[in-house]
Amino acid sequence: MDDQSRMLQTLAGVNLAGHSVQGGMALPPPHGHEGADGDGRKQDIGDILHQIMTITDQSLDEAQAKKHALNCHRMKPALFSVLCEIKEKTGLSIRGAQEEDPPDPQLMRLDNMLLAEGVSGPEKGGGSAAAAAAAAASGGSSDNSIEHSDYRAKLTQIRQIYHTELEKYEQACNEFTTHVMNLLREQSRTRPISPKEIERMVGIIHRKFSSIQMQLKQSTCEAVMILRSRFLDARRKRRNFSKQATEILNEYFYSHLSNPYPSEEAKEELAKKCSITVSQVSNWFGNKRIRYKKNIGKFQEEANLYAAKTAVTAAHAVAAAVQNNQTNSPTTPNSGSSGSFNLPNSGDMFMNMQSLNGDSYQGSQVGANVQSQVDTLRHVINQTGGYNDGLGGNSLYSPHNLNANGGWQDATTPSSVTSPTEGPGSVHSDTSN
DNA sequence: GCAAATGATTTATC
C-alpha cells in the first residue's frame, strides 16, 4: 500500500499526459459530475485513483468486484500507461544510484581468501596455501603427512558444506524470485507494473540473498582459519624428537662443546640425519646452549656419557688417521670418513691436530670429525686421569668453556679445545660462528 | 595429577 499511495500522491501533483489533475489537491469525491467534458475526464481519473487507493481497505469480495470494475473502466488504458511511465522513471533513478555502488571490499576479501584456500573456485585436488604451508613445515615425516592429509580431508569437508549451502541459497533465491515475479505479474492486472520494475525487484531479492551468502562466506572463512590454526600451530603439535635424533644432536653438541655453533652446512647435515628441519636444529642448539649454560652440573653426566660413547669410535678414527698419514704422503689430508660427521665446512676440514698428550701434532692434518673425536677421546683420557665432580676445574665440560660474560668463547680467537693439558695455541675445529 | 623435560615462540640485542 505504501508504494501505491506514494505513487498516487505523486500522481495527484503531476501532469497526466498533459492534463493537470487538480494541482496538488486531494482526490475529488468519486461522484458528482461538474458538467464540462474536461472536468468529466478529470472526474473519471479521480474516480479510478480513489478506487485504487481504497481497494485494500475493503473486503476480498468487494476488492474483487472493484478490480473487475477497474479493469473494465474506459480510462484504464490511459491511466495505466502514465503510471507505468512514472514508475519506470522512479525505478531507473533508484537503480542508477544503486548500480554506481562499488563492489563490497569485504566480500572481495572473503572471495579471495576462499579462492586461495581452495574452498571456492575450481578444486585444486585439496591443495591450498595452508596445506602447502603444512607440507613445508612437516619436513616430510610420515606423521606430518598423515596430519596433512587429515587437514586436506577437513578442508574438503568445509568445501563440500560451503558448496551445498551455496547451492541451497541459490535455489531458494531463484524460487523466491520466481514466486515474486508471479505475484507481480498477477498484480499487474490491477496496478501498473513495468518489466523494469520487476527487474528492480529481482535485484533487491538478489542483494538480500547475496548478503546471506556473505554470511556463509564469513562462516566458512572462520572455519578455515580455525582449521589452519589447529593444524599449523606448531606449539600445539610439538613432538619430541626421536631418540636417535637427540643422540645425533647431543653427539655433535658435546663433541663441539667449546664452540657449539654448527655452520649452515653442519645444520643441514644434522637436519638430514635427524629427519628434522634446519630451523629445528637451530632451535635445538639454542635451547641446548642456554640450558647447558644455566645448569652445567646437571649436564655433566650427559656430557661424560656421550664422551665415553664416542671414545671408541674416536680412537679408531685417530688411529686410522695417523696410520693413513704415515703410509701416504704427509701432506695428504685424511677426511676421516669413519666418524659421525663429515662436514664440508672449509674451516673444519684441515686443522692442526694435537697429540693426545697435548702437544701439537705438527705437520699432519685431519678432518674435522676426527678432530672432534679427538676432543672427546682426550676428554675420556683426562677423565680416567682424575675426574672430580661435575663442577671441578679439571673437567672437560666444565664452565671454563664459557667466557666471563657467560657466553662461549669467541670462535675467532679460541683457546684450547677442552683439555687442561692443551697448549694455548690450539684452534678449535668449528669455525662456523 | 604433577613436576620435569623439551620443542617452539617471542623479544631484545648485537
Place this chain on the structure above:
DNA sequence: GATAAATCATTTGC
C-alpha cells in the same frame, strides 16, 4: 639475520 634469554605449550615419567 643469528643468538641469548625468557616464556609458552606440550609431552613424558612418576
